[in-house]
Amino acid sequence: MVCDHRGISSDGERGGAVGGDVAPLTRPQTAEARRLRAGELVERGHSQVEVTRMVGACAESVRRWKRRMEQGGQAALRRRPASGRPSTLTDTHVEWVRQALEAGAQAHGFDTDLWTPGPASPGVRHTTGVELSHPSVWRLQTRLLDWSLPSARASRPRTR
Known part of the structure; x- marks a missing residue:
């Protein structure tokens, strides 16, 4: 069922x-x-x-x-309460990241305004001083910031 x-x-x-x-x-x-x-x-x-x-x-x-x-x-x-390791990012860190990401990827030197975890990871590190893996950045963007992200397939250029 x-x-x-x-x-x-x-x-x-x-x-x-x-x-x-x-x-x-x-x-x-x-x-x-x-x-x-x-x-x-x-x-x-x-x-x-x-x-x-x-x-x-x-x-x-x-x-x-x-x-x-x-x-x-x-x-x-x-x-x-959530089990497991506590978050490395404080609420203040998350707000800093939100502000940085809302400025857009192009404002941070990228060719496109598409924030995937790859380009966002250095931004998180620069903004907070905390190093996060790509999956952790994905969780940050989708769960804490409630962003909708494209699939990895859609963000890669097609090759034929």
Whole structure:
């Protein structure tokens, strides 16, 4: 069975725009809201089938959330801190990188304004003093800065 991961608002409704000056929820925030809403519905006595339909999740996810809630209450449904090595970049570093990248690649001496991880890596190092691998720069651009990047195939010139 494939899980359906549609956005659920805090009141359990699907989709819909939020007020103009309110930032949209991130994917982890939306997932947490869905889990917490499912937990509330289970506590109110709704069946797992009803909860599955109401929050737009697959049955296995609702069963897993119910087990976690039985073991640790609503707190067990909250987001857990990221595991692994802490980030080398501070929030200030990320803001510096954002400003540098928003100036455009051409402002930093490149032929095109396309910021792929290759050209962006020296920029990150120059701006922050922190050396990041290309995959780390990609994660920085896509996750922290929420940029959409072209695929590696699209950014390379075609050869025939």
